[in-house]
Amino acid sequence: MGVTNESLQKEMKKTTLQLTGMTCAACANRIEKGLSKMEGVQEANVNFALERAAVTFDPKVVNVQQMEEKIEKLGYGTLQETADLQLVGMYCAACAVKIEKVVGKMPGVSNSAVNFAMESLRVEYNPAEVSIPDIQQRIDKLGYQAMPKEDQQDKSEHRELEIKKQKRKLLISALLSLPLLWSMVSHFSFTSWLWIPDIFMNPWFQLILATPVQFYIGKQFYVGAYTALRNKSANMDVLIALGTSAAYFYSLYLTIDWFIAGADAHHGPAMYYETSAILITLVLLGKLFETLAKGRTSEAIKSLMGLQAKTAVVVRDGQEMSIPVEQVLRGDMVIIKPGEKIPVDGEVLEGISAVDESMLTGESIPIEKKAGDVVIGATLNKNGRLMIKATKVGKDTALAQIIRVVEEAQGSKAKIQRVADVISGVFVPIVVGIAIVSFLIWFFLVTPGDFARSLEIAIAVLVIACPCALGLATPTSIMAGSGRAAELGVLFKGGEHLESTHKIDTIILDKTGTVTKGKPELTDVEVNGIDELQFKRLVGAAEKNSEHPLAEAIVAGITGEGTTLPATEQFEAIPGYGIRAVVEGHTVLVGTRKLMNQHQIGIGEADTRMSQLETEGKTAMLAAVDGQYAGLVAVADTIKETSREAVARLKGMGIDVIMITGDNERTAQAIAKQAGIDHVRAEVLPEGKAEEVKKLQQQGKKVAMVGDGINDAPALAMADIGMAIGTGTDVAMEAADVTLMKGDLNSIPDAIYMSRKTMSNIRQNFIWALGYNSLGIPIAAFGLLAPWVAGAAMALSSVSVVLNALRLQRMKV
Numbered sequence: 001m002g003v004t005n006e007s008l009q010k011e012m013k014k015t016t017l018q019l020t021g022m023t024c025a026a027c028a029n030r031i032e033k034g035l036s037k038m039e040g041v042q043e044a045n046v047n048f049a050l051e052r053a054a055v056t057f058d059p060k061v062v063n064v065q066q067m068e069e070k071i072e073k074l075g076y077g078t079l080q081e082t083a084d085l086q087l088v089g090m091y092c093a094a095c096a097v098k099i100e101k102v103v104g105k106m107p108g109v110s111n112s113a114v115n116f117a118m119e120s121l122r123v124e125y126n127p128a129e130v131s132i133p134d135i136q137q138r139i140d141k142l143g144y145q146a147m148p149k150e151d152q153q154d155k156s157e158h159r160e161l162e163i164k165k166q167k168r169k170l171l172i173s174a175l176l177s178l179p180l181l182w183s184m185v186s187h188f189s190f191t192s193w194l195w196i197p198d199i200f201m202n203p204w205f206q207l208i209l210a211t212p213v214q215f216y217i218g219k220q221f222y223v224g225a226y227t228a229l230r231n232k233s234a235n236m237d238v239l240i241a242l243g244t245s246a247a248y249f250y251s252l253y254l255t256i257d258w259f260i261a262g263a264d265a266h267h268g269p270a271m272y273y274e275t276s277a278i279l280i281t282l283v284l285l286g287k288l289f290e291t292l293a294k295g296r297t298s299e300a301i302k303s304l305m306g307l308q309a310k311t312a313v314v315v316r317d318g319q320e321m322s323i324p325v326e327q328v329l330r331g332d333m334v335i336i337k338p339g340e341k342i343p344v345d346g347e348v349l350e351g352i353s354a355v356d357e358s359m360l361t362g363e364s365i366p367i368e369k370k371a372g373d374v375v376i377g378a379t380l381n382k383n384g385r386l387m388i389k390a391t392k393v394g395k396d397t398a399l400a401q402i403i404r405v406v407e408e409a410q411g412s413k414a415k416i417q418r419v420a421d422v423i424s425g426v427f428v429p430i431v432v433g434i435a436i437v438s439f440l441i442w443f444f445l446v447t448p449g450d451f452a453r454s455l456e457i458a459i460a461v462l463v464i465a466c467p468c469a470l471g472l473a474t475p476t477s478i479m480a481g482s483g484r485a486a487e488l489g490v491l492f493k494g495g496e497h498l499e500s501t502h503k504i505d506t507i508i509l510d511k512t513g514t515v516t517k518g519k520p521e522l523t524d525v526e527v528n529g530i531d532e533l534q535f536k537r538l539v540g541a542a543e544k545n546s547e548h549p550l551a552e553a554i555v556a557g558i559t560g561e562g563t564t565l566p567a568t569e570q571f572e573a574i575p576g577y578g579i580r581a582v583v584e585g586h587t588v589l590v591g592t593r594k595l596m597n598q599h600q601i602g603i604g605e606a607d608t609r610m611s612q613l614e615t616e617g618k619t620a621m622l623a624a625v626d627g628q629y630a631g632l633v634a635v636a637d638t639i640k641e642t643s644r645e646a647v648a649r650l651k652g653m654g655i656d657v658i659m660i661t662g663d664n665e666r667t668a669q670a671i672a673k674q675a676g677i678d679h680v681r682a683e684v685l686p687e688g689k690a691e692e693v694k695k696l697q698q699q700g701k702k703v704a705m706v707g708d709g710i711n712d713a714p715a716l717a718m719a720d721i722g723m724a725i726g727t728g729t730d731v732a733m734e735a736a737d738v739t740l741m742k743g744d745l746n747s748i749p750d751a752i753y754m755s756r757k758t759m760s761n762i763r764q765n766f767i768w769a770l771g772y773n774s775l776g777i778p779i780a781a782f783g784l785l786a787p788w789v790a791g792a793a794m795a796l797s798s799v800s801v802v803l804n805a806l807r808l809q810r811m812k813v
């Protein structure tokens with residue numbers, strides 16, 4: 001019985017859970033009893049002071065996750081920490097899947113997600129049960145490295161160094177491979193006229209050139225192949241290492257045999273060093289293309305943080321003092337002068353001003369603020385002095401919340417599947433098996449005892465099956481497709497986004513700055529009993545003294561027609577109402593209905609006309625001259641000239657188009673009607689845009705978000721494909737997967753068209769590469785191909801794939 005108890009004790013595990021939500025010893029007692037009653041739990045002890053639960057349990061009966069769920073049902077929580085790690089050494093999607101699965105199975109880890117594109121791991125874990133060093137050590141054992149995330153500048157510098165390193169390796173590889181390629185050409189009868197230096201045909205010379213390419217330049221493929229095989233998987237690195245090694249070592253065997261035979265001539269037997277060297281060079285070129293295509297994926301956070309005000313003027317003990325924004329406390333009185341950024345979220349206590357919230361809301365027209373109104377940190381105070389009470393500081397501000405949403409969206413797992421890696425998992429063992437069988441059949445049956453001939457057949461099978469074309473199928477098409485797209489003003493941040501864009505079936509368009517121009521313009525001028533030119537001169541002169549953006553739009557519209565504005569004799573801004581000015585002896589009033597009522601000015605049917613203009617999404621202002629109603633002016637953010645055409649093109653491609661905005665329903669519907677958009681989401685807050693994207697994704701839609709403002713950044717990051725208008729903010733462009741440089745919505749259908757054509761091109765390349773292998777392998781197995789011919793055939797296969805990809809550069813939309 002003692003042995004049995006000892007065995008049972010060995011099977012038991014212990015874990016420690018960090019608890020949250022306890023307020024007294026009774027809480028600790030309740031959790032302890034609840035855990036003790038669970039089947040499989042031998043003992044549970046809760047320490048109220050340390051807020052920890054030590055549990056001994058049978059892992060065959062109960063697990064940590066079930067215990068955490070039990071604690072939550074009791075009304076408490078367990079502390080889970082989230083960490084982001086930078087991964088080094090991943091070569092393909094298979095590596096990412098392996099790391100994710102292994103880390104996810106570690107005790108104390110509740111969730112792990114590897115982002116292959118960003119080379120990062122986000123892990124949720126119980127700090128009392130597992131630590132980051134534990135996770136790093138486990139990843140090290142898999143053959144990779146995991147490091148704490150670098151800051152943005154370090155990461156950018158590291159990436160630039162990595163690209164320089166790859167370029168240097170590619171240059172060395174190309175220079176060493178060129179003489180080998182030259183020597184290979186000599187085998188063709190039609191190149192008999194080509195002069196080839198004798199030394200190029202010398203086996204020792206070829207060995208000297210090929211060896212550094214094989215083992216220095218090609219080291220990364222051997223490392224990747226070893227890691228994959230050790231973890232019982234196969235990827236492109238396995239194929240590359242296998243194919244190049246076969247050609248290299250067979251050539252080495254021929255070189256040694258030639259030397260032993262005592263040949264004196266400079267010219268040795270036909271070598272196949274060029275097959276391995278050129279293959280490594282071409283694949284290295286493809287890898288470089290992919291690295292360059294990934295682009296900067298995490299500059300958005302840095303740009304967002306740069307929007308914050310650096311300092312704030314606060315009132316403490318009756319004294320105004322300037323302090324770093326990080327030191328502002330909730331409840332502090334903060335002074336914001338005209339032209340300054342508002343440092344934190346708060347409530348206006350004193351003052352009246354217009355605040356430009358376009359940095360966060362995307363809406364171009366400033367909002368008037370007075371006592372009792374809420375202001376948002378990082379927005380711009382335009383023309384009045386404000387005193388606010390800080391209500392949200394630090395991580396609680398609206399900008400900080402947007403930063404958090406973008407971080408989470410960018411850190412989430414990217415579902416990238418590399419078709420070539422999937423195929424190679426089956427392809428490698430089949431090819432190796434065919435090569436071995438071919439060798440045995442020839443050695444024992446066809447040419448009994450002829451090892452060299454049998455080995456030559458096996459090598460020919462491996463070389464003809466070498467995945468050069470397969471490895472180039474995707475990167476060359478992506479390079480050509482993205483290059484052509486760039487000529488059209490469409491910049492794909494990474495090859496994976498070019499691949500994914502063709503799946504899009506729903507487009508969400510932000511209104512301001514995307515569908516519309518993003519800047520108010522004078523749209524209507526209507527007069528009543530006064531000459532129109534005189535009306536424009538008086539109203540323009542009056543508004544010229546105002547700092548309000550609507551006034552700027554009115555003045556720009558009037559002077560743009562060539563109208564000269566007279567001087568203003570008197571000017572008064574009436575906050576919340578409008579302006580009063582004296583121009584050339586005339587008293588001019590421009591503003592709201594309330595301003596007219598205040599001065600007992602009858603506006604007649606103008607009230608109805610004003611409402612009609614507002615229904616069209618315009619902001620209308622009434623004007624009076626010398627106490628008489630004289631007319632009205634209207635300002636609006638008008639749609640871009642190409643918006644309607646672009647929407648029609650998208651509909652023609654079978655794509656649903658939805659417009660989203662923080663503006664009111666009436667204005668949104670008016671703009672949507674002009675652009676030909678049928679579906680509208682109005683009065684949506686910045687954080688709500690990402691939620692709208694998520695809702696559509698939950699319905700099975702593949703969603704692209706198009707925007708230009710900071711408020712669009714979370715939605716751009718959350719969408720399957722985020723598209724940023726190039727005329728917008730840097731943050732929107734960094735958070736997006738695709739940048740539309742022209743600021744033209746026609747670039748959206750252009751992007752989707754190029755993605756569709758590129759994917760079609762990739763499929764053609766795969767069919768050709770696999771078909772070539774499928775046909776070439778039996779030909780080689782039957783002894784109808786010499787290894788050098790097989791190598792030339794594979795080179796031809798690669799050239800054909802590249803030429804097919806280059807067709808994309810001539811694609812017209």
